Amino acid sequence: MIQDLVVYLLFIGYAIGFMLGLATLFTWVERKQSAVMADRIGANRCYIRIPFTNVRLVAWGLFHGIADGAKMLLKENFTPHTYDRFCYNLAPWLAAAPVLLVFSVVPFGGTVTPGRLLPQLHAFFGERSYLMQVASLDAGILVVLSLSGIGILGTMLAGWSSNNKFSLLGAARAASQMISYEVAMGLALISLVVTYGTLDLNGMVTRQSGLLLGFLPAWGIFMQPLAFLLFLTAAIAENKRVPFDLPECESELVAGYFTEYTAMKMGLFMLSEFIEIVVVSALLVTMFLGGYNLPYLSAGGFVLPGGASWALPHLAVVLLQVGTFAAKVILAGCFQIQVRWSLPRFRYDQLMGFGWKFLLPLAALNLVVTACVRWWTL
């Protein structure tokens, strides 16, 4: 029992560190990537001076994340004249906490047997083995959908309790946008559930570990390419980032639903946006890009399609799986940032039309076709 506690505390620490670390990293990646795309240099003014010398560590502007965090923590905490202090103070937490919780059901590695990692650990752990996942729930996808649904509440509360018309407009837009895109997202995920026959995210990743046609990894993107596109679109819309940034569009609504928030409360909204990039990337990777599976890597080592194999120790396999998951998440996040800096925004009617008249019928069609194929092949 104490072994379980140790392992799960480690998992929880890893999950939180993974999300917050990557979210901080993505604030830097967003600045630098957009700069390189636009022939600019990007943030590079922040430095740490090595004490007693004149050597300045710039580190490609990586310290801007620390500077931003310090700035947000130290700024004046302005509160508007609102009649609903409680909701005003609750909203940032309601926006940030569910996003953090979603990651708990995402598997970030395969099965780990701590006793076989290092010989010294065997006496303590024995032959217990754990799925590398904070909570391995049967209803993984349902938890993901319901938790990301709670995030809307924070947005709406923020807009409503700010006593500001910009905020209220932003919140109204956020509510309608997130609700309508959640429908398409849910339908796209249902077709995926039909394909895999499970709601458990770890089960889905296990289903993706095989090969298609003998050489292609059986990832969800090859099994369900349309569902991948639909989920990606809906997920970016859920994240309220640029092609769908109507809730917080700077050009019309100042900052949308968090206009009246300052200091770390505003920072929580910002941070939850960047954590959501990580979470969306993690979900994309888990459901469509093979999760922690490296092609041709099984629990014992590499097995190439030609028949050649290369056995690896358990520790190497675990590290490879965790590293593969992290690398895939970073790449998927970079792709989202690329989308954010490439595409022009929708108008509000285009946004609604795109969601209800284009994505939703496509998702339904995809579901019907998937169900038929599944029916014939069963």
Added chain:
Amino acid sequence: MRKDYWNKPEMGLWERLYIFEVIRGLCITGSVFLGNMWKWLTFRKGALTAYYPEELRSDYSPNNRGRHVLTQRDNGQVQCVSCNMCATVCPAYAIEILSTANFADPCHPKAPERFEIDYSRCIFCGFCVEACPEDAIRMVKEVPDFPGFDRDRMWAGMDLLMNWRPMRDPAKHYPTPQAPLREVPE
């Protein structure tokens, strides 16, 4: 069919499908990103931006008038006779001159001991150049190198103002300046 508004875009089926145009746009930005990233990774500069205080841009227009210089006589003495006309005409009151007597040169007994321009106030109108009876002050295309946090550090003294290479003035034979170029007075 009549358009709803005059510049409503006419989109074919390909554009209307949206996804292919999105992929094309992503390919464009992605190729720019990869090209610039390749330059950075091979230790070249993949951006058009100049690192401003560290790096001076070289592409100022030849018509730019960004910095004052004081012309010199053949013997290296400053040509200014400190008549104060530039300081009088200056609309921003940016020029301060402290005169001194120079009896070694009987033709020009009055010369500036200090000639200072406050670049935090100068508006680069060029009136001082117009007012000068001796062609002693001119403007050149460079800009003074004064980024800083302190307005009091934005004064240009005679060491900076006389520190230029008049390559394009064949009428006069100037000595080569001895001090290094672009030295910011503390």
